[in-house]
Amino acid sequence: MNKPGSAFVRDSLLPARAPPPNSVGIVGWMRQNLFSTPLNSVMTVVILVFIVWAVTPFFRFTLVNAVWTGEDRQACATATGACWAYVKAYLPQFIYGRYPIGERWRVDVVFWTLVVGLIPMLIPRAPYKRLNALFLLTVFPVIAYILLTGGHHQFSGRWIPNSWMSPSPLRFAVEYALVSAAVFGVSTLFSWMSGRPITGSWRTLGFILGAFAIVLALVSLDFGLVPVETANWGGLLVTLVVAITGMVASLPLGILLALGRRSNMPVVKLASTIFIEVWRGVPLITVLFMASVMLPLFLPDGVTFDKLLRALIGVALFNAAYMAETIRGGLQAIPRGQYEGAQALGLGYWQMMRMIVLPQSLRISVPGIVGSFISLFKDTTLVIIIGLYDFLGQIQASANDAKWASPVTGLTGYIFAAMVFWAFCFSMSRYAAYTERRLDRGRR
């Protein structure tokens, strides 16, 4: 530092002077953000007063005056706060409904399998995404179905007259083979008419039909599990089954409908448009009601159709229509040049959609898709009108139980329901926001 000629070069910086006291720290932040102008100051004060006024009673009810322990209604009879003891006592019912106590481990196994499968899926850096997704979409549903219902499904076939073949798994297998053959025939006819080679679609079809046959075989096996009818399912179990099936089914259906509505083939376009508009024009309550009350009237005698399954189909189709419109919005944002670039390289329609168009448009649609998922999750509460006891339904039912009846029981139940629903929906919303930011960052 003391080389000759450098005497005038400053070799240490002057210490920084402290900033004016009112511009840093909490005081500075408040001056800048809360009290920068007279109007801002007034708004700050008014809103603070409102928050205190609204939130204080809520905390007084849920925390300060709450009853945390107790065996029955005595504990809460005179309470002026939430009766958490009641929630604690009923928690298993809120989760499992009337699922037999000795079999509840099966629900737990399904739940934790889902959690273990889902977490690495949600962490962007976790490896094996493809395998993971494959597990969640193929293996897991089969495991879940077998565990939750008990499996050992007795297929007996339906269409071949009894005089030709008595009802048996064999008759079902024959029918399945016939339907498969018909599907092959029709697809061959279509490929021949459109002039496309058929070998590729044959392989795909064979794979799908084969995989489905394996699933049916697995579901009919006897694993020694006690069957549990869906009428006994309830609580969070029903809420999650309806919501997750609805989400998983409505996304691909929605994609197909959206593509259909933008198709150049007039029949496909018309059919998709009609489907979407019909479902979007009907309230979900009506759909559920029709599925539960009217559908059986149209079905032939002796054909029974599980009530939960009917609700699942109704919810899935209803949401597929909304999903389709969300996804169509994303598709419209993809410039024509992307299609032309793909076509000029020789990519076929499905390759172009799968590899070029959908990856880009789904990314744009993430906020809309998650919005649909969130409303779907909340809409599951409507299944109560067809006599299914979801999480909210179970809470509502238990609030009338004489053992715990008190002035605050119902209110506590609803607050608890609201908190649980909020936790689920808020997590979805946050995860979506995180995904959006992540996708925005790297590319484009």
Added chain:
Amino acid sequence: MSDLSVAAEELPPVAPALTVSSTDVAVEMVDVNKWYGEFHVLRDINLKVMRGERIVICGPSGSGKSTLIRCVNRLEEHQKGQIVVDGKELTNDLRKIDEVRREVGMVFQHFNLFPHLTILENCTLAPINVRKMPKREAEDIAMHYLNRVKIPEQANKYPGQLSGGQQQRVAIARSLCMNPRVMLFDEPTSALDPEMIKEVLDVMVGLALEGMTMICVTHEMGFARQVANRVIFMDGGQIIEQNDPVSFFTNPQHERTKLFLSQILH
């Protein structure tokens, strides 16, 4: 643009040095007509492109140049006449269309790279999925062509991170990876900043020197002089005039051609 044209004027035309097949037809259009609704965009187009030929198409905006070359790989459908590419006639037969698209590369004005895929993935997508080539081999080929267009170091970036000129060179490499027999260019330099035009033209000249069959819609007259065997002038959906570049520029026959050239060369 005029700077470039002047510079290119001093270069000797490369065309005579290259052999053009006299028997092998790459693209043939016979009495092709096309309408957009009531609007008659292409009128009685007759055009025969031999293997190894390099055609430059020019003409005022809206004259149907893009429509014409987009008919060659069926991005647009013609309503009358015959288009035969590489021995395959373009009809509604999807299989034929797929075959033609596999053999015909196209470079667009706005590049049309896939923004969600890396440069390398852009280049390997079609070879892997259309030609069913193993990934390793497709990547080797892609790197070979990225080297040729002088941007191998960008292979793992996304298109949005590249300049316009770089993106257009990637687009050319992407087409070349399919080893096409014909290349179509639709105003490949018109969306570029002036300083990037040359790097793209250089790549195209290189391609021409290798004997690629090329149909280029462009107003780069320097490029036309240097590499074209034939320059075609279009107006109002018709081919008004075609000639070898020297005669085309020094001795245009039609009034409209003269007017167009006087506008574009000044």
